[in-house]
Amino acid sequence: MSQTPEYQPPKVWTWDQPSGGRFANINRPVSGPTHERELPVGRHPLQLYSQGTPNGVKVTILLEELLAQGHAGAEYDAWLIRIGEGDQFGSGFVDVNPNSKIPALMDRSGPAPVRVFESGAILTYLAEKFGAFLPADPAARAECLSWLFWQVGSAPYVGGGFGHFYAYAPVKIEYAINRFAMETKRQLDVLDKRLAEHEFVAGSDYTIADMAIWPWYGGLLLNHVYGAAEFLSAADYRHVLRWACAVGERPAVRRGRMVNRTSGDPAEQLWERHDASDFDTRTQDKIQG
Numbered sequence: 001m002s003q004t005p006e007y008q009p010p011k012v013w014t015w016d017q018p019s020g021g022r023f024a025n026i027n028r029p030v031s032g033p034t035h036e037r038e039l040p041v042g043r044h045p046l047q048l049y050s051q052g053t054p055n056g057v058k059v060t061i062l063l064e065e066l067l068a069q070g071h072a073g074a075e076y077d078a079w080l081i082r083i084g085e086g087d088q089f090g091s092g093f094v095d096v097n098p099n100s101k102i103p104a105l106m107d108r109s110g111p112a113p114v115r116v117f118e119s120g121a122i123l124t125y126l127a128e129k130f131g132a133f134l135p136a137d138p139a140a141r142a143e144c145l146s147w148l149f150w151q152v153g154s155a156p157y158v159g160g161g162f163g164h165f166y167a168y169a170p171v172k173i174e175y176a177i178n179r180f181a182m183e184t185k186r187q188l189d190v191l192d193k194r195l196a197e198h199e200f201v202a203g204s205d206y207t208i209a210d211m212a213i214w215p216w217y218g219g220l221l222l223n224h225v226y227g228a229a230e231f232l233s234a235a236d237y238r239h240v241l242r243w244a245c246a247v248g249e250r251p252a253v254r255r256g257r258m259v260n261r262t263s264g265d266p267a268e269q270l271w272e273r274h275d276a277s278d279f280d281t282r283t284q285d286k287i288q289g
Contacts, residue, residue: 037090042077045109050102052261054215055119061256068252078273120152123208144202147209167226195239218244
């Protein structure tokens with residue numbers, strides 16, 4: 001293994017130089033707002049502030065699936081938060097999510113607004129609110145939530161670990177890439193063994209567990225994120241690929257993946273979503289055209 005010059009940590013760490021590669025301009029060791037900025041509010045009960053990253057896509061998939069099931073109360077406004085430009089540090093966003101991470105949700109359907117942050121919490125909140133995509137049977141519910149929180153706990157190794165060092169770090173560090181590629185492949189193997197025996201992650205039914213896991217692990221193998229499918233030998237995980245392709249073909253999933261998306265095919269980018277008709281009239285290819 002090739003070696004980089006050995007780093008000797010100081011006794012006390014200080015923030016004296018940018019770090020994080022392409023994210024250096026937004027990385028900082030303190031919380032709270034950096035500027036005053038109110039959040040916009042649309043006409044629907046649910047106000048989503050997000051960007052089309054894997055974590056953001058989880059929530060827009062669920063909202064589109066709820067609407068496809070006929071839950072009219074799930075209509076929503078999706079506002080774009082450009083995390084690369086630091087929108088998440090605006091005062092209004094920090095009021096909704098003090099952790100300054102997307103996605104964040106305000107539910108204005110009741111007498112007082114309810115804020116919900118962290119993608120797993122938002123999925124659970126909406127599934128419970130509408131009584132959908134979260135089993136009522138205690139054992140099935142426990143299985144679903146176990147896999148949901150498996151994703152919540154595991155994905156940082158994929159994104160902040162493997163994805164960062166493989167795709168974004170300013171230098172390629174063999175040790176870091178090997179470390180997180182090994183863990184990512186282990187997680188894919190866990191998922192592959194599960195899906196060898198079940199149609200969906202939590203069992204025979206499609207649930208919020210699938211919606212949480214698909215943008216990350218399906219995205220890896222379908223080459224939606226990090227461009228690493230070949231590097232990770234995607235074809236080895238045939239059960240995950242079967243599931244990833246099936247979930248990816250769902251119309252609501254295809255719509256959800258478009259919302260707040262700012263990269264790729266302009267026809268697949270819907271920067272803001274305020275009405276179902278926006279998918280036909282307000283994608284970037286039509287706006288730019």
